[in-house]
Amino acid sequence: MEICVVGTGYVGLVAGTCFAETGNDVVCVDVDAKKIERLKGGAIPIFEPELEEMVKRNAEDGRLTFTTDLAEGVRRSRFIFIAVGTPQDEDGRADLQYVLAVANDIGKILNDGDPGPMPKVVVDKSTVPVGTADKVRDAIRARTDKPFHVASNPEFMKEGAAVQDFLKPDRVVVGTDDPGVAELMTSLYKPFVRTGNPIIVMDVRSAEMTKYAANAMLATKISFMNEIADLCETVGADVDMVRRGVGNDRRIGFPFLFPGVGYGGSCFPKDVKALIRTADEYDKPMQIVRAVDDVNTRQKKVLIRKVKDVYGDDLKGRVIAVWGLAFKPQTDDMRDAPSITTIRGVLDAGATVRAADPQALEVAEGIFADEIKDGRVALFHNNYDAVKGAHALVVVTEWNEFRRPNFERVRGLMAEPVIVDGRNIYEPGAMRDAGFRYLCVGRPAVG
Numbered sequence: 001m002e003i004c005v006v007g008t009g010y011v012g013l014v015a016g017t018c019f020a021e022t023g024n025d026v027v028c029v030d031v032d033a034k035k036i037e038r039l040k041g042g043a044i045p046i047f048e049p050e051l052e053e054m055v056k057r058n059a060e061d062g063r064l065t066f067t068t069d070l071a072e073g074v075r076r077s078r079f080i081f082i083a084v085g086t087p088q089d090e091d092g093r094a095d096l097q098y099v100l101a102v103a104n105d106i107g108k109i110l111n112d113g114d115p116g117p118m119p120k121v122v123v124d125k126s127t128v129p130v131g132t133a134d135k136v137r138d139a140i141r142a143r144t145d146k147p148f149h150v151a152s153n154p155e156f157m158k159e160g161a162a163v164q165d166f167l168k169p170d171r172v173v174v175g176t177d178d179p180g181v182a183e184l185m186t187s188l189y190k191p192f193v194r195t196g197n198p199i200i201v202m203d204v205r206s207a208e209m210t211k212y213a214a215n216a217m218l219a220t221k222i223s224f225m226n227e228i229a230d231l232c233e234t235v236g237a238d239v240d241m242v243r244r245g246v247g248n249d250r251r252i253g254f255p256f257l258f259p260g261v262g263y264g265g266s267c268f269p270k271d272v273k274a275l276i277r278t279a280d281e282y283d284k285p286m287q288i289v290r291a292v293d294d295v296n297t298r299q300k301k302v303l304i305r306k307v308k309d310v311y312g313d314d315l316k317g318r319v320i321a322v323w324g325l326a327f328k329p330q331t332d333d334m335r336d337a338p339s340i341t342t343i344r345g346v347l348d349a350g351a352t353v354r355a356a357d358p359q360a361l362e363v364a365e366g367i368f369a370d371e372i373k374d375g376r377v378a379l380f381h382n383n384y385d386a387v388k389g390a391h392a393l394v395v396v397t398e399w400n401e402f403r404r405p406n407f408e409r410v411r412g413l414m415a416e417p418v419i420v421d422g423r424n425i426y427e428p429g430a431m432r433d434a435g436f437r438y439l440c441v442g443r444p445a446v447g
């Protein structure tokens with residue numbers, strides 16, 4: 001099938017590439033000319049495991065092309081997937097301006113000249129609030145009388161494992177009221193569900209709601225466990241033991257039960273807020289989801305509080321080493337990353353920061369450009385370089401390469417042997433024996 005994917009970010013590039021991988025002819029469109037040039041030259045603009053090689057192979061075989069020309073993509077294709085960003089607006093809503101701009105343009109393109117294979121199926125893959133498909137339909141309809149369908153197909157991939165998630169999804173959700181579109185979408189996704197995972201066809205509004213419900217549920221597990229961890233610290237319990245005791249209950253399970261520094265990234269924070277706003281607009285305030293968001297806002301500051309527990313509120317003259325900048329391992333994405341809250345918090349208290357990350361340095365250079373210029377933030381690829389002269393090492397992201405460092409070397413490089421572990425990746429007893437004062441999340445501090 002001929003497919004156009006509009007928006008060549010984390011979702012669009014992975015989806016487009018995986019559709020090409022199963023033999024479809026895919027054109028990926030983006031307004032970012034630099035990104036498209038890079039992709040045409042065989043370089044991918046993000047870090048995502050397995051993606052680069054798959055992009056290259058499909059591009060070389062001619063099944064995957066890149067362009068800034070939406071009209072070319074629309075005319076060539078039967079399916080048009082909208083995968084542009086839906087960031088949070090200043091009120092916490094999902095900002096639909098990019099989605100609706102694409103819808104407008106599609107309407108114009110369909111109306112002007114030969115539209116190519118028809119009728120088009122316009123698919124909302126971006127995460128969008130309930131009712132957005134209607135807005136997309138209205139925006140296209142305002143420009144053309146030609147026939148088209150609008151469907152919803154929310155994406156559940158995780159950054160860091162996006163290719164595998166797309167190739168082997170737990171489920172595919174398709175929102176449409178049209179049996180023909182349901183059939184087309186089912187055949188498009190069939191190669192990805194050969195082991196029997198379901199393609200669930202439902203009405204459009206339920207599909208739009210499913211994405212928010214899934215993300216809010218996962219965020220709830222995280223905030224719940226972070227709140228339990230906080231109480232564990234107060235009452236002298238060990239959250240890791242509690243996690244094991246709880247997770248073995250098959251009704252609950254282990255995923256998303258690790259306490260930490262709060263959820264970040266490009267999805268949970270904005271999607272939780274957007275769901276709260278949708279509920280408010282329908283006069284149905286969501287108490288649980290609001291609490292999830294509040295707990296997370298507090299949790300993102302947990303490491304700042306712990307550093308201050310050691311050195312007091314004034315961190316002037318203190319050097320804080322940070323291991324991990326990406327919002328989670330195996331990505332270079334720093335959108336809403338807890339590392340940003342942590343670094344800004346210790347900078348505001350007067351500290352300087354030396355931070356290391358295996359993949360996110362280029363992104364971090366943009367975020368901390370001013371602080372790098374005035375010497376308050378330094379970035380390193382090598383994690384040992386970051387701890388030189390540090391009064392505390394703060395572990396924010398649990399990259400594998402941080403799990404078993406040479407602690408003797410780390411202690412030798414640091415000004416003070418203090419580790420604040422936001423991911424509980426080290427054993428308190430071993431840290432005490434290695435000569436560190438060790439603070440973690442939901443477990444007793446040692447040393």
Ligand SMILES: NC(=O)c1ccc[n+]([C@@H]2O[C@H](COP(=O)([O-])OP(=O)(O)OC[C@H]3O[C@@H](n4cnc5c(N)ncnc54)[C@H](O)[C@@H]3O)[C@@H](O)[C@H]2O)c1
Nearest residue numbers: 007008009010011030031032084085086098126127155159
């Ligand atoms: N990142 C994830 O893990 C993930 C997972 C599931 C769902 N989602 C959702 O998918 C959507 C996209 O997320 P992302 O992380 O890929 O975003 P992104 O910011 O990485 O990519 C969006 C891309 O859209 C492009 N764009 C903007 N306006 C355009 C236009 N008019 N025409 C063509 N291209 C345009 C931008 O230049 C950018 O390259 C969001 O709604 C997000 O919530 C993201």
